[in-house]
Amino acid sequence: MSxxxxxxxxxxxxxxxxxxxxxxxxxxxxxxxxNRSIIATGFNGFPAGVAxxxxxxxxxxxxxxxxxxxxxNAVLMAARLGIAxxxxxxxxxxxxxxxxxxxxxxxxxxxxxxxxxxIREYVSWPTKPSLLTNWADSIAKAKAVIEEAGLVYRxxxxxxxxxxxxxxxxxxxxxxxxxxxxxxxxxxxxxxxTR
Numbered sequence: 528m529s530x531x532x533x534x535x536x537x538x539x540x541x542x543x544x545x546x547x548x549x550x551x552x553x554x555x556x557x558x559x560x561x562n563r564s565i566i567a568t569g570f571n572g573f574p575a576g577v578a579x580x581x582x583x584x585x586x587x588x589x590x591x592x593x594x595x596x597x598x599x600n601a602v603l604m605a606a607r608l609g610i611a612x613x614x615x616x617x618x619x620x621x622x623x624x625x626x627x628x629x630x631x632x633x634x635x636x637x638x639x640x641x642x643x644x645x646i647r648e649y650v651s652w653p654t655k656p657s658l659l660t661n662w663a664d665s666i667a668k669a670k671a672v673i674e675e676a677g678l679v680y681r682x683x684x685x686x687x688x689x690x691x692x693x694x695x696x697x698x699x700x701x702x703x704x705x706x707x708x709x710x711x712x713x714x715x716x717x718x719x720x721t722r
Contacts, residue, residue, distance in 0.1 A: 532563065533618070533650055533683040540620035541628060543568045544597065548579045549590070550624070556597035557618045558605060558646070566610050569600025598637040602644045613645030620652060629655035631666060632680050638669035642676055649673060649680040 536557050544555030547570040558566040573579055573593045583589045595603070598617060605612050622628050630651025633641060638649070654666070673680045 528563075528616070530683050530686070534686045536565075536616075536618040537620045537630070537650070537652060537683070539565070539568065540597075540618045541622060543570045544620055544622050546570045547572050547597075548584060549594070550584055551587075552621055552623055554597040554619065554621045556601040558601045558612055559616045559618060561614050566612060566615055567601045567605040567608065569595075569597045569602075569604055571595065571597045572600070596634065596637050598633045598641055602641060602646075605644075611645070612641075615644075615646045616648040616650060617641055617646045618650050627655065628685065629653065630682060631655075631662075632669045632673065634662060634665040635668040635672065636665075638673055642673070642678065647678050649678070651682055652685045653682050 536559055540555040540557045542555065543557065544553040546555070547553035549571055552571070554571045556569045558568070560566050571594055573583070574595055577593060583593060598619065601617070602612060617633065619633060620628065620630055631654035632638065632649055632651065641649075670680055
């Protein structure tokens with residue numbers, strides 16, 4: 528898949544991440560089928576029906592006991608809808624309240640569970656260095672097990688020149704090119720808002 532498609536799905540994963548109520552890290556995932564079809568999306572959060580109380584969200588131990596990671600939320604949503612994930616690609620993006628954007632492989636637990644669901648490729652933007660403090664061991668093990676299984680993990684460059692379309696004005700490239708822009712998700716009449 529081209530960097531353009533990869534960044535399109537990573538932007539969707541980033542938008543999913545922004546749905547998370549996690550005060551420290553917001554992670555989003557998009558599962559994509561063999562024909563570029565979107566299978567499911569997910570973000571890190573508590574299970575349906577479990578209250579997102581401040582007590583739980585701000586207590587790391589309580590939060591980690593209850594949170595469902597973005598990758599697993601996407602796999603579980605696909606299962607709930609009866610959609611096969613065999614051969615799918617998993618796109619993962621993350622952000623936080625600073626609006627910094629990064630990627631990285633799934634944690635070890637998500638990697639092995641996604642592997643069992645038939646996911647064959649994992650794509651993200653580069654990992655931010657500070658993420659490696661809390662998750663370094665899990666990320667290293669996840670990369671090793673993905674490689675051992677003959678699967679693919681790859682990073683793609685972050686495309687920073689995507690426009691931020693405005694509902695009324697659009698981006699400057701849209702205005703110049705009759706609402707067509709090669710760097711923006713509004714290309715091909717796709718109504719998808721980025722920040």
